[in-house]
Amino acid sequence: MSIQSVGIVGAGQMGNGIAHVFALAGYDVLLNDIAQESLDKAVATVTKNLDRQVQREKISEAGKDAALARIKTTMALPELGQCDLIIEAATEREAVKDKIFEALLPHLKPTTILASNTSSISITRLASKTDRPERFMGVHFMNPVPVMKLVELIRGIATDDETYQTMLGVVKSLNKTAASAEDFPAFIVNRILVPMINEAVYTLYEGVGNVESIDMAMKLGANHPMGPLELGDFIGLDTCLAIMHVLHDGLADTKYRPCPLLTKYVEAGWLGRKSGRGFYDYRGEKPVPTR
Numbered sequence: 001m002s003i004q005s006v007g008i009v010g011a012g013q014m015g016n017g018i019a020h021v022f023a024l025a026g027y028d029v030l031l032n033d034i035a036q037e038s039l040d041k042a043v044a045t046v047t048k049n050l051d052r053q054v055q056r057e058k059i060s061e062a063g064k065d066a067a068l069a070r071i072k073t074t075m076a077l078p079e080l081g082q083c084d085l086i087i088e089a090a091t092e093r094e095a096v097k098d099k100i101f102e103a104l105l106p107h108l109k110p111t112t113i114l115a116s117n118t119s120s121i122s123i124t125r126l127a128s129k130t131d132r133p134e135r136f137m138g139v140h141f142m143n144p145v146p147v148m149k150l151v152e153l154i155r156g157i158a159t160d161d162e163t164y165q166t167m168l169g170v171v172k173s174l175n176k177t178a179a180s181a182e183d184f185p186a187f188i189v190n191r192i193l194v195p196m197i198n199e200a201v202y203t204l205y206e207g208v209g210n211v212e213s214i215d216m217a218m219k220l221g222a223n224h225p226m227g228p229l230e231l232g233d234f235i236g237l238d239t240c241l242a243i244m245h246v247l248h249d250g251l252a253d254t255k256y257r258p259c260p261l262l263t264k265y266v267e268a269g270w271l272g273r274k275s276g277r278g279f280y281d282y283r284g285e286k287p288v289p290t291r
């Protein structure tokens, strides 16, 4: 099936990055959010990141302008109904995602493919509540989307081959590489990565190291581009905690128990970079550890 128009629900860190790469690859993008402020912020972020690509001579000024012209925004979810593909990239809460799909269903073309950018939630379960489980998939981009090469593709139990092949083609058209993952909690990347971040929080909680020493240890000792606590802040601590809950509930193994300190940070609203404070405080000139 040919895809030309893409609707994206949720204009946060992931939604803006997904809009960016689709627009740059020539797709028409319609970006939706519940807050006009989030839509405006997303367009400003895409503009800034496209400018950065122009400065580094990755794209031309004309390419940037054409990409920006392809991105439209709307707070009216039904307007996405005419898109060939809809990617849900809203907050990592199953009830939020269910409501979005429920509201979209009456407005969709019969051929529209539904996808979720969820980091961890069962694709089979999300799909089962729609009218098209065969045309529903997990399409999991990595953060920051314009930079990261990988997209995980997750088939639910009912996803048909045509949908999977279409999405493989879409990923290729974005100049990214697909990894297929089976539909089990948190798939491949987050099954491995987020327990590591959670373990780093335990390392902090138990006083084995402080924020700086833990991050420095993993950057210089394991060649990670970011320390695990810095990466948790970058992903969003609410998202990390939600993923740990999905792993803990879905695999029923205590090795996935979320660290109480991670829970405390989320309860405080210290969600990382996006809220201005997490394991680091980002409100000043440079990040300052909060422990």
Ligand SMILES: CC(=O)CC(=O)SCCNC(=O)CCNC(=O)[C@H](O)C(C)(C)COP(=O)(O)OP(=O)(O)OC[C@H]1O[C@@H](n2cnc3c(N)ncnc32)[C@H](O)[C@@H]1OP(=O)(O)O
Pocket (backbone or CB within 6 Å): 049, 052, 053, 056, 058, 118, 119, 141, 142, 143, 144, 145, 146, 147, 148, 189, 190, 193, 225, 226, 231, 235, 239
């Ligand atoms: C939670 C989930 O469900 C799944 C996930 O996504 S898990 C998170 C996965 N992501 C990671 O692990 C990211 C780890 N961090 C990194 O790889 C790096 O720190 C980073 C790429 C984010 C930044 O790299 P850096 O070297 O510190 O910064 P910087 O030199 O500014 O950027 C490197 C390149 O990325 C580009 N870049 C960085 N952020 C960008 C953005 N948001 N948009 C566009 N380009 C961007 C820069 O322009 C630069 O490009 P060039 O190589 O052409 O010069």
Ligand SMILES: NC(=O)C1=CN([C@@H]2O[C@H](COP(=O)(O)OP(=O)(O)OC[C@H]3O[C@@H](n4cnc5c(N)ncnc54)[C@H](OP(=O)(O)O)[C@@H]3O)[C@@H](O)[C@H]2O)C=CC1
Pocket (backbone or CB within 6 Å): 009, 010, 011, 012, 013, 014, 015, 032, 033, 034, 035, 038, 089, 090, 091, 092, 093, 096, 100, 117, 118, 119, 120, 140, 141, 142, 143, 234, 235, 236, 239, 274
């Ligand atoms: N952060 C990451 O590194 C990665 C995240 N993901 C996944 O991508 C998804 C989005 O994450 P991320 O972008 O980080 O989260 P953010 O918190 O940055 O963005 C979520 C956005 O969704 C909006 N939203 C909430 N409810 C609705 C709704 N009903 N309709 C439309 N928009 C809504 C939020 O609005 P408001 O702020 O007003 O609530 C917010 O703008 C999650 O499923 C996450 O697990 C996947 C890969 C990596």
